[in-house]
Amino acid sequence: xxxxxxxxxxxxxxxxIVQINCTYQTxxxxxxxxxxxxxxxxxxxxxxxxxxxxxxxxxxxxxxxxSDSYGYLxxxxxxxxxxxxxxxxVFRGSARQLTFGxxxxxxxxx
Amino acid sequence: SQTIHQWPATLVQPVGSPLSLECxxxxxxxxxxxWYRQAAGRGLQLLFYSVGIGQxxxxxxxxxxxxxxxxxxxxxxSKKLLLSDSGFYLCAWSAGTDLNTEAFFGQGTRLTVV
Numbered sequence: 416x417x418x419x420x421x422x423x424x425x426x427x428x429x430x431x432i433v434q435i436n437c438t439y440q441t442x443x444x445x446x447x448x449x450x451x452x453x454x455x456x457x458x459x460x461x462x463x464x465x466x467x468x469x470x471x472x473x474x475x476x477x478x479x480x481x482s483d484s485y486g487y488l489x490x491x492x493x494x495x496x497x498x499x500x501x502x503x504x505v506f507r508g509s510a511r512q513l514t515f516g517x518x519x520x521x522x523x524x525x
Numbered sequence: 526s527q528t529i530h531q532w533p534a535t536l537v538q539p540v541g542s543p544l545s546l547e548c549x550x551x552x553x554x555x556x557x558x559x560w561y562r563q564a565a566g567r568g569l570q571l572l573f574y575s576v577g578i579g580q581x582x583x584x585x586x587x588x589x590x591x592x593x594x595x596x597x598x599x600x601x602x603s604k605k606l607l608l609s610d611s612g613f614y615l616c617a618w619s620a621g622t623d624l625n626t627e628a629f630f631g632q633g634t635r636l637t638v639v
Contacts, residue, residue, distance in 0.1 A: 446626060457615060457630040458569070465626070502568065504628075510557060510576045511625050512584075513617070517568035 417441035419503055419516030426522045427493055435488045435519045437503035445506040447479050447486040448513070452500045461488065461501075490521070498523045527552035531616045531631030538638055544589075544603040546634050548616030551597065556618040558599040559628065560591055563613040575599060576621060611638045 450458040464479035573591035
């Protein structure tokens with residue numbers, strides 16, 4: 416089967432740095448993605464890692480280690496608007512279907 | 526540019542009634558299409574995905590079915606809704622190629638079965 420594990424909740428203060436970890440177990444792995452979802456809204460794409468290493472996009476960075484089946488999302492200079500749920504997801508299988516983890520609720524405090 | 530439309534935004538249906546949610550994509554051809562369900566405060570559960578017209582794969586056994594009558598149309602249906610079918614339903618698409626790296630979501634349908 417397949418599974419993606421991530422912490423259920425993380426709390427940090429404005430201006431801080433937070434790291435959200437994700438470990439996965441899946442067959443036919445093609446890449447690890449991260450999505451952000453605000454309450455009541457649709458998930459939006461943040462980043463994608465197909466190869467090992469760090470990808471940086473503004474205040475957000477994502478890391479992948481395929482040998483460890485592990486990745487993380489790093490959020491820097493946290494802002495109140497970053498309070499949301501963050502999901503890791505993998506493309507897997509013959510159809511590259513996208514499967515999500517259970518999500519991490521990030522709360523940014525003033 | 527590509528867009529995805531999903532409707533209705535909210536729906537309240539009695540137990541035992543039928544369901545039809547529709548999703549259409551514009552600006553792309555032969556996309557992979559997905560239906561997800563999200564319970565309150567939970568993750569996204571993949572219900573169905575489709576790589577082409579008439580090709581539907583189900584991830585979990587359930588009271589729902591999906592159809593893809595046209596390349597960019599994806600429909601989620603039920604003949605008789607259960608209370609447990611309540612949730613936030615999201616349609617999504619991704620490129621149907623080896624360059625597939627991102628999925629794009631519709632705004633979702635919040636279904637309450639009463």
